[in-house]
Amino acid sequence: MEQGKFDLMKRLSLLLAAAGALALGACQQAANESAGAPNDVKSAEAPQGASEYDVVRSMLELANVGPNDLVVDLGSGDGRIPILAAREKGARGMGVEIDQRLIQQSNTNAREAGVADKVSFRQEDLFVTPLNDVTVLTVFLLPEINLQLRPKILLQMRPGSRVVSNTFDMGDWRPDARREVGGTTILMWTVPARVEGRWRLTQGEASGELALTQRYQDLSGQAGGRDLGSPSLAGDRIAFTADLGQGARRFEGRVEGDRIVGDGWEAVRTGG
């Protein structure tokens, strides 16, 4: 590994450890207390700044985790998030953790929780983990780390997949949902499809240019030179009101790469 990258990793680990001691310090006591609760994953030693179990459960609920999900926790500590996702939601889970000791502990915890076949743990720098197949990404990291991860999340994760953060935001990417659990804020984002650009919108015999402008999930644009009414984008679901000369109607459809497909209409990308 290049020296610069190694130094950055070291600095980040120290930064996270420091944050664990400071900003996340309040979690420690609760984490230790809940580690022994009968319904929770046993942990010989909770890592600094571990998410409390009721916070983990709310994170999984907020992201609507189910059996079809792959839940990946970046900086997974003792593995509690993927383990609970597997045990209580039937999901597959993966934890990415830099600390070998915590990886060993996570594997022990997974075996004891009876989900060793559904979860895995990788000793890896969280910045190199590919996110393409992740349907739910969980993080309890620092805001600056979230910001560094944000472009990769938006580029690699599929539209409609979810990101849940314990406490920290994603800069100017507005969360789609927020929940308070015993003084802890949980934030959730749905990864939006990338729709910015020019499209040819066709409805039966009528067609016109559709120009879309996007800031994360916030959408605006014009069709046939007139502003779209009530545009919305949620994952791969898009909706807007437009008039192609046959009267205003609501267009609701699904983004499929360079096509948007709706009932009786479609749009094809013509330019970035």
Ligand SMILES: C[S@@+](CC[C@H](N)C(=O)[O-])C[C@H]1O[C@@H](n2cnc3c(N)ncnc32)[C@H](O)[C@@H]1O
């Ligand atoms: C605040 S703890 C969160 C643990 C767990 N996600 C939870 O919510 O209970 C952050 C974890 O990130 C790990 N970590 C720090 N830097 C990392 C890096 N560069 N790559 C992978 N893991 C890292 C730390 O060892 C620590 O276990």
